[in-house]
Amino acid sequence: AQSVAQPEDQVNVAEGNPLTVKCTYSVSGNPYLFWYVQYPNRGLQFLLKYITGDNLVKGSYGFEAEFNKSQTSFHLKKPSALVSDSALYFCAVRDRDTDKLIFGTGTRLQVFP
Amino acid sequence: DGGITQSPKYLFRKEGQNVTLSCEQNLNHDAMYWYRQDPGQGLRLIYYSQIVNDFQKGDIAEGYSVSREKKESFPLTVTSAQKNPTAFYLCASSTRDLSNQPQHFGDGTRLSIL
Numbered sequence: 442a443q444s445v446a447q448p449e450d451q452v453n454v455a456e457g458n459p460l461t462v463k464c465t466y467s468v469s470g471n472p473y474l475f476w477y478v479q480y481p482n483r484g485l486q487f488l489l490k491y492i493t494g495d496n497l498v499k500g501s502y503g504f505e506a507e508f509n510k511s512q513t514s515f516h517l518k519k520p521s522a523l524v525s526d527s528a529l530y531f532c533a534v535r536d537r538d539t540d541k542l543i544f545g546t547g548t549r550l551q552v553f554p
Numbered sequence: 555d556g557g558i559t560q561s562p563k564y565l566f567r568k569e570g571q572n573v574t575l576s577c578e579q580n581l582n583h584d585a586m587y588w589y590r591q592d593p594g595q596g597l598r599l600i601y602y603s604q605i606v607n608d609f610q611k612g613d614i615a616e617g618y619s620v621s622r623e624k625k626e627s628f629p630l631t632v633t634s635a636q637k638n639p640t641a642f643y644l645c646a647s648s649t650r651d652l653s654n655q656p657q658h659f660g661d662g663t664r665l666s667i668l
Contacts (some may be wrong), residue, residue, distance in 0.1 A: 475656060484644055484659030547598040
């Protein structure tokens with residue numbers, strides 16, 4: 442079965458420091474991977490996706506993610522965190538058999554001034 | 555301005571009552587989805603529809619029902635059979651080729667029990 446794991450419930454980082462939000466996946470075949478962000482009482486906003494090609498994917502708001510096939514990981518990164526980046530972040534993988542998205546449990550990012 | 559509109563933003567249900575959550579999209583997407591979000595559990599799929607007049611159960615369909623009579627609309631009914639309906643409900647849509655296009659989400663409906 443396809444699955445994603447986000448091992449950290451919360452990540453704390455100081456403003457201006459680099460941030461990493463971790464995601465690992467388990468799929469058969471090549472994965473289609475996504476990152477979304479959710480602000481309080483709002484829906485999810487798409488940040489970036491990996492379908493194929495370059496292992497470093499650039500997305501919205503200065504975020505990027507690195508696809509690592511050998512470690513089955515797709516970690517979200519940003520070189521310099523902003524207080525406004527504080528939100529809930531979800532990793533997701535597409536189930537190729539059903540076309541459904543399977544979401545991780547989410548990681549709350551807290552950026553301190 | 556294209557997007558997904560969910561209404562109402564807040565909804566309260568009495569015991570034994572059915573309630574319907576609205577989801578409308580003007581993105582011309584074929585596929586639509588309903589998710590339930592509970593703290594610490596991520597998003598769980600309730601129902602999805604890839605085309606008008608057709609829909610499939612997701613992982614937690616019991617106690618819920620949907621219809622897809624129009625491409626733009628995918629209402630979700632939370633029936634009295636759903637014993638723990640308090641949650642944040644999210645509607646999403648996408649083109650059918652999900653591999654290349656992300657799902658777009660509405661801003662959710664928060665359902666509580668009176």
